[in-house]
Amino acid sequence: MEVLFAVLIGALTAAGVYLCCLRQVFPVVLGLSLLSYATNLFVFVAGRLTLGAPPIWEEGVTRFADPLPQALVLTAIVISFGMTALLVVLAIRARFEAGAERSDAPAVTERPEVER
Amino acid sequence: MAHLPVLPVLIPAVIAAVMVALTRQDVVLARVLAFASAAAQLAVAFLLLAAVREGEVLVYRLGDWPVPYGIALVADRLSAAMVLLTAAVGAVLLFHAVCAWDRRGRHFHPLFQFQLMGIHGAFLTGDFFNLFVFFEVMLIASYGLMVHGGGAARLTNAMQYMVVNLIGSTLFLFAVALVYNAAGTLNFADLALRVPTVPASDRGILMAGGVLLCVVFLLKAAVVPLQFWLPGAYGHAPGVAAALFALLSKVGAYALLRFALVGLGWASLTALEPLAWLTLLVGALGVLAAPTLGVLAGFAAIASIGVLFVGLAGAEAARLGAGLYYLVHSTLTGAALFVLADLVRSARRKEGDAVLGGQDFAGRALLGAGFFLTAIAAVGLPPLSGFVGKLALLRSIPLEGGAGAASWAFVLVTSFLLLLGLSRAGSRVFWKTQGDEAVATRGLEAGGVAALALLLAGTFAWSLAAEPALAYFTRAAEALLEPGVYVQAVTGAGVFR
Incomplete structure (x- = not known):
């Protein structure tokens, strides 16, 4: 079980980092999604892996799963979902306005063409 | 008054929700609400400061869950001062926002309120997962403000800023886990109690997580080598948003202090001193080479982060206190530089804020004087607070030993480089002009000038208030170095709310 989880998280992270290093927007978005999956799994196992145990303390129950990481993961999932959506929208707008789909396109020297 | 610590978070959150519901078309109502919110936040921040001035630690348990099970908001000297700074800068920048920026796109005011909510929350929270949530509130609002008004260069720079920060958030979660x-x-307080009892087999995990979290905070604070994202992103952001972002990097520094000194119980952040030197150098060289005033303001912000970290890297309360005094100064000055760059950008039709001479423009004398004063503050010349901050900082660093001497050398040499860079930029933009006046003018934005004047008045008042302010921050630094009172107040059963 531990080995399976470790390999899974490792593979997701490696793929995510690789995609983030590509300099086009779409792979970067995918890479960030993979990284956030890896993070969620990682946070999830931060309270140790337990099988078939209730996530709540009760009189007489000696084996229970840590409920806190599960709550954290829920928050993290919502946030990363929102962020990915925002990033995609931004990427589409940048594509239409700048005509560039490389994430490293502009140089700092450019002056912004501000709509006034 | 028992609910005082939660109000700085609650007020902007409620106002922002009301704005989203009611003011989609009505920008006047949004402005009225924004000013009302700013006034309320300032009042609350003053009350909070008055309540913790004598060293009390206010603990607010959300839902009355006992610490460590629930989330606690904690207000002590340092966080109350930071909340007041945020409320003040937010209120001043509203004057700039209402003269043009809030009509260049939708939802400016709700985003602005959410931004303030996130910053207040990050300063007040006593829990590092909650800190993550407030960081995200802050960042989502900043993404919205950064692309406000649109434009190709702004969008592509915002993309990079967003990707960098998303990777930062990923690391944050790994570290928290x-x-x-x-x-x-x-x-934080419970962590301080538990760190000494962590078994040796888990120490490595704790250290890996702790250091990773510190790296994330250094990324937010834009300390070299994690500063690449800042000049482009801030330099191209709408002026008023960039000025507000001067606060964001301070949140990183604050969180680092809170986590490393209180939570992990480290004695000091001395290891960061070489990074602080490099940050100073990179910022100053960037100011020398900056092509536009916006980017110049970004590099000046990096240089000021360098000075700040020279202070924070100390192990003595006096040095940390001087660094925190400089933090307030650098926020005011950084915001003033961004406001000024934006005013120049809107006054010059052709050249914008490029560091180039060009046609004469209306308000050149006024903006030039403003730039002169801002530059004095940024370089650290008397009588503005940059001088007092750097003087107090250098006086707290003993000259003997390699590290002390190097700190002195870096602070002084980079001050000279900053002076050079800012003089070059100022004389090019404001003196190298030709042609008739009123040919290329667009007129000055009165609100922006008011915001600039208020920020400069703030740095002047800050230098007048130097003695009590330094004493206040030195005591705040003592509480960071000896966090016993904080830990007891948060975890102890005696104090309620």
Whole structure:
């Protein structure tokens, strides 16, 4: 079980980092999604892996799963979902306005063409 | 008054929700609400400061759950001062926002309120997962403000800013999970109690998580080598948003202090001193080479982060206190530089804020004087507070030993480089002009000038208030170095709310 989880998280992270290093927007978005999956799994196992145990303390129950990481993961999932959506929208707008789909396109020297 | 610590978070959150519901078309109502919110936040921040001035630690348990099970908001000297700074800068920048920026796109005011909510929350929270949530509130609002008004260069720079920060958030979560795994808590005070009892087999995990979290905070604070994202992103952001972002990097520095000194119980951040030197150098060289005033303001912000970290890297309360005094100064000055760059950008039709001479423009004398004063503050010349801050900082660093001497050398040499860079930029933009006046003018934005004047008045008042302010921050620094009172107040059963 531990080995399976470790390999899974490792593979997701490696793929995510690789995609983030590509300099086009779409792979970067995918890479960030993979990284956030890896993070969620990682946070999830931060309270140790337990099988078939209730996530709540009760009189007489000696084996229970840590409920806190599960709550954290829920928050993290919502946030990363929102962020990915925002990033995609931004990427589409940048594509239409700048005509560039490389994430490293502009140089700092450019002056912004501000709509006034 | 028992609910005082939660109000700085609650007020902007409620106002922002009301704005989203009611003011989609009505920008006047949004402005009225924004000013009302700013006034309320300032009042609350003053009350909070008055309540903790004598060293009390206010603990607010959300839902009345006992610490470590619930989330606690904690207000002590340092966080109350930071909340007041945020409220003040937010209120001043509203004057700039209402003269043009809030009509260049939708939802400016709700985003602005959410931004303030996130910053207040990050300063007040006593729990590092909650800190993550407030960081995200802050960042989502900043993404919205950064692309406000649109434009190709702004969008592409915002993309990079967003990707960098998303990777930062990923690392943040990894680090939180590691620390939780080893210590079993998310509360700073509870962590301080548990760190000494962590078994040797889990120490490595704790340290890996702790250092990773510090790296994330250094990324937010834009310390070299993690500063690449700042000049482009801030330089191209709408002026008023960039000025507000001067606060964001301070949140990183604050969180680093809170986590490393209180939570992990480190004696000091001395290891960061070489990074602080490099940050100073990179910022100053960037100011020398900056092509536009916006980018110049970004590099000046990096240089000021360098000075700040020279202070924070100390192990003595006096040095940390001087660094915190400089933090307030650098926020005011950084915001003033961004406001000024934006005013120049809107006054010059052709050249914008490029560091180039060009046609004469209306308000050149006024903006030039403003730039002169801002530059004095940024370089650290008397009588403005940059001088007092750098003087107090250098006086607290003993000259003997390699590190002390190097700190002195870096602070002084980079001050000279800053002077050079800012003089070059100012004389090019404001003196190298030709042609008739009123040919290329667009007129000055009165609100922006008012915001600039208020920020400069703030740095002047800050230098007048130097003695009590330095004493206040020195005591705040003592509380960071000896966090016993904080830990007891948060975890102890005696104090309620």
